[in-house]
Amino acid sequence: MTTTMTQSDSDGPRPARATMKDVARLAGVSVKTVSRVVNGEPGASTAVRQRVLDAAERLDYRHNLGASTLRRKDARSGIVGALLQDVGNSYSAGLLRSLEDALRPAGLSVLAASLDEEPERERGIVSDLVARRADGLVLMPATHRHEYLLSERRAGLPMVFVDRRPHGLDCDSVTVDNHGGAKLATTHLLSGGHRRIAMLSDLEEIETAVERRAGYRAALDAAGIEFAPELLVHSVRSDLEAARTVTELLDLADPPTAILAGRNIITVGTVRALRAAGATREIAVVGFDDFPLADLVEPALTVIRQDVQRIGAEVGAILLDRLNGAGGPPRHLVIEPTLVQRGSGEIPPRLPQRSLPRP
Incomplete structure (x- = not known):
């Protein structure tokens, strides 16, 4: 049933809401019986229960869950x-x-x-x-x-x-x-030939961000790649900040060839910046967190998926x-978490990398 408010609905005093006493009177039962039925308690026959429910519907009765919570022994609010x-x-x-x-x-x-x-x-x-x-x-x-x-x-x-x-x-x-997920993402980029891998991360003090940065660095260490401080940017809180950061990274004298985006909103900003620079098929991207439409951009986004x-x-x-x-x-x-390969994380480096050890 749909009720549409008209001008007359708001002109007069608000009608009083039906009470258990009203339901009991219409159903021809006691208030205690109504209470049993609306609270789902045993003690009423099928016929009586149906009579109470029919009366409640006719009167548009709404059970006061807050009041019943105070009376129930288990004090559950639902x-x-x-x-x-x-x-x-x-x-x-x-x-x-x-x-x-x-x-x-x-x-x-x-x-x-x-x-x-x-x-x-x-x-x-x-x-x-x-x-x-x-x-x-x-x-x-x-x-x-x-x-x-x-x-x-x-x-x-x-x-x-x-x-x-x-x-x-x-x-x-x-x-x-989170540590294992970021390490998995970074190792995947390393296995594709990348050595200049940037990471954009959330606030320094957030536990998940700390673990993901540690996983990123652990993968570099395991591959014998020297950590480049300029490629790790933290405190990126929005897609706009991510886009601006990626643009700055691309302007470096030795820019990254791959980017690990530390959360889904950062991935969105990263893709926007790469599209604006015409570099979506030149820079590899792995995002941490999957999100709707990630598989529909060009190229489709490789992600670390949390279930x-x-x-x-x-x-x-x-x-x-x-x-x-x-x-x-x-x-x-x-x-x-799992690695979902869709294309963006499998883009090879644009130019041959300097003679650094391979993982």
Whole structure:
């Protein structure tokens, strides 16, 4: 049924919403019976249950979940808070959808928020969710230490860290091998003959960025390639900054022949800069994180893919286990990323490289 608001809808006083007493009167049952039916509790026959549901529909009754939460012994709200860095980013959006798919069959709704790498924002939102009696938390933290959650942890609030590990308390986490993924990407470029490989990275203090930079350097070390400081650029936060950085790298006296983009938004800016320079088929690119349309650009983008569907499903499964009373030590699941070759990462160097050792 669709209701369209007209001018008369807003002119008069707002009609009172139907209550359990109204439903009970129409259905010819007690208020307690209505309460059992709307809360999914046993004790009402099939015929009585249907009569209550029919009455509720006729009256457009909406159950007050918040009020019933205060009365129930288990004090469940049916809400899980998911604090991610940016729900507009394709990685966070995919993770959120997978988490919703995992929790919805259990009757749980996900309340999501973006943290934007702001620690105080994280603490404030966590405080709000706790006050609203959230059943659990999923955290992609902006904070670097997490002792502030110890009291909630002791109180039994289930929480799962995702993408970044907890520090200062021990609780469940699902992360990706960022070091291994960046090393895999760099090694792939090295195997294609590249020696001048640039990397564009996120903020210096972000744990995932630190691990990816370390993986990049580990691959260079393993190949006997001397690290060139001018080719590692950190604190790249947007596609515009990435495009500007790539343009500056291309202007170097000895420019890179390949680029490792440290996250999906950086990959977008990298492609834009290379297109503007007419160099999309001259500079090899591997992006960390897959994203929609990555396979449709020319050349299609080679990426290190994080399996966001699996990550969200694993987070949801752990959280449900904890909500259902599972004990035991915290679980720390590390998922291996994969290299997806599509063309951009397989472009050979434009010119013969100087006589440097091959990997």
